[in-house]
Amino acid sequence: MTPQSSALVEFAIALPLTLLFAFLIAVVLRRLFGARLSLPVSIMTIVSLVGVSVGLLITGLFFYGQRLWMPTTLMLAVGCSLGLSLLVAAVAALVRSDPGGVDVAALIAAGESEGVEFKETARWNVREDKKDPRMEQVVAKTVAAFLNSSGGTLVIGVDDAGRALGLDRDYATLRTPDADRFELWLRDMLSTSLGKNAAALPRIRFADIDGHEVCAVRCPRSPEPVFVAQGGSTDLWVRVGNSTRAFGVDEAVTYVARHFKPSLGDLLRPRR
Numbered sequence: 001m002t003p004q005s006s007a008l009v010e011f012a013i014a015l016p017l018t019l020l021f022a023f024l025i026a027v028v029l030r031r032l033f034g035a036r037l038s039l040p041v042s043i044m045t046i047v048s049l050v051g052v053s054v055g056l057l058i059t060g061l062f063f064y065g066q067r068l069w070m071p072t073t074l075m076l077a078v079g080c081s082l083g084l085s086l087l088v089a090a091v092a093a094l095v096r097s098d099p100g101g102v103d104v105a106a107l108i109a110a111g112e113s114e115g116v117e118f119k120e121t122a123r124w125n126v127r128e129d130k131k132d133p134r135m136e137q138v139v140a141k142t143v144a145a146f147l148n149s150s151g152g153t154l155v156i157g158v159d160d161a162g163r164a165l166g167l168d169r170d171y172a173t174l175r176t177p178d179a180d181r182f183e184l185w186l187r188d189m190l191s192t193s194l195g196k197n198a199a200a201l202p203r204i205r206f207a208d209i210d211g212h213e214v215c216a217v218r219c220p221r222s223p224e225p226v227f228v229a230q231g232g233s234t235d236l237w238v239r240v241g242n243s244t245r246a247f248g249v250d251e252a253v254t255y256v257a258r259h260f261k262p263s264l265g266d267l268l269r270p271r272r
Contacts, residue, residue: 010067010068010069011068014068018049018052019045019049021048021052021078021081022045022046022048022049022052022081023041023045023048025044025045025048025081025082025085026041026042026043026044026045026047026048026085027041029044029085029086029089030044030178030179030180031178032089033089033093039088039089039092040180041180044085044088044089047084047085047088048081048084048085049081050084051077051080051081051082051083051084051085052077052078052080052081054080054081054084055073055076055077055078055079055080055081056073056076056077058076058080059072059073059076059077104155104205104207104209104214104216105207105209107153107155107216108155108158108162108164108209108214109162111162112160112162112242113242114149114150114152114239114241114242115146115150115151115152115153115239116152116153116155117142117146117152117153117154117155117242117244118155118158118159118160118162119138119139119142119154119155119156119157119158120157120158120159120160120165121135121156121157121167121169121170122135122136122139122156122167122170122186122215123135123136123169123170123173123185124169124170124172124173126169131173136189136193137193137228137230139154139156139186139189140189140190140193140194140228141228141237141244141246142154142237142244143190143194143202143217143219144193144194144198144226144227144228144236144237145237145238145239145244145245146219146239147194147198147201147202147219147220147221147222147226148222148225148226148236148237148238148239148255148259149221149238149239149259150221150239151218151219151220151221152219152239153216153217153218153219154216154217154219155214155215155216155217156170156214156215156216156217157170157212157213157214157215158209158214164209164210164212164214165212166212166213166214167179167182167212167213167214167215170182179206179213179215182215183204183206183215186204186215186217187199187204190202192229193228193229193230194226194227194228194229195226195227195229198222198226201219201220201222202217202218202219202220203217203218203220204216204217204218205218223260224260225256225259225260235247236252236255236256238255
């Protein structure tokens with residue numbers, strides 16, 4: 001069948017191929033830069049697509065008689081996409097600031113405290129050497145306790161002795177074993193256990209410590225109590241010293257009444 005509009009046919013074929021190419025470039029750069037690159041794959045895919053557009057624009061402006069599938073057009077499109085993606089990734093890695101305002105290496109060196117907790121894994125049971133949902137609940141309870149107290153940081157991938165062991169075992173439980181997928185899983189898990197509002201409060205970042213990638217979950221003090229849903233129960237977890245404890249009903253009522261007193265700003269802030 002002879003197409004009536006070859007330009008539209010070419011565009012229809014080129015569009016999904018370009019999207020696939022841009023996605024692959026984004027994935028490769030995330031793997032290449034690792035924890036130094038805070039930009040997600042989605043953003044890097046858009047950057048790569050913009051690079052393709054720049055290459056096509058240059059071809060159209062400065063090269064006469066070029067078509068979409070000609071070598072010069074393809075080389076310029078691919079080259080501009082790679083160049084722009086590498087430039088953006090390099091700049092982002094150089095100027096990236098710590099989103100949680102936390103020096104992870106310094107936290108690990110200082111050890112566990114009222115505001116710092118280490119977890120060797122988030123999904124993998126080290127003793128039984130298998131994936132275990134109970135480990136996820138431990139993470140959820142720790143995050144809730146920090147939110148319900150004065151805030152703190154949970155560092156995943158570090159054992160109790162302060163040795164960075166990395167996230168490889170947790171990554172192995174994911175369909176895509178990388179930081180992006182781990183953060184997505186962590187957010188979803190916290191949303192299920194703590195609720196969407198509470199899950200949006202922590203700031204998550206990844207850091208390379210002695211060649212091992214670890215995850216720091218910076219938890220601010222929550223403006224309202226955060227409860228952990230587990231099975232058929234809903235519990236209030238609080239940070240007491242350097243431990244995480246569940247409060248009974250009477251204790252929880254008293255704690256919430258004292259700890260979550262509305263401030264003047266809360267009273268003046270308009271309700272939504």
